Amino acid sequence: MSESARHPMIEVGAxxxxxxxxxxxxxxxTLMRAGRVRTLSERGVGTDAxxxxxxxxxxxxxxxxxxxxxxxxxxxx
Numbered sequence: 001m002s003e004s005a006r007h008p009m010i011e012v013g014a015x016x017x018x019x020x021x022x023x024x025x026x027x028x029x030t031l032m033r034a035g036r037v038r039t040l041s042e043r044g045v046g047t048d049a050x051x052x053x054x055x056x057x058x059x060x061x062x063x064x065x066x067x068x069x070x071x072x073x074x075x076x077x
Contacts, residue, residue, distance in 0.1 A: 010041070010052055010071045017056050020063040031058065 018028035021037070031037045037058045044051035044066075051074065055064045065076035 008052075008069050010054065010067055010069070012054060012065060012067065012071060012073065016065075016073070016076075017063045021056065021058040021061045023058065028058075 014025045014028045014032075018025045021028060023031065028037065037056055039057070040055040042053040042055075044053070050069055052067050052069070053064065054067060055062060063076075065073045067073050
């Protein structure tokens with residue numbers, strides 16, 4: 001299995017994440033580039049295989065979502 005198949009590049013729109021973190025889209029993008037928004041990605045196993053949980057942290061706020069391998073959000077909260 002290729003590296004890209006094992007670890008696909010998943011993108012979530014800044015416009016979806018930013019408001020939950022209390023930021024504008026532009027602020028979010030700037031902070032992401034500066035490394036000031038922390039991220040965590042987790043790959044599902046077993047019955048969750050093919051799903052990915054993405055978490056974004058800024059200050060005391062968090063945005064978390066579950067996506068499929070193409071980046072379509074299947075759950076957020």
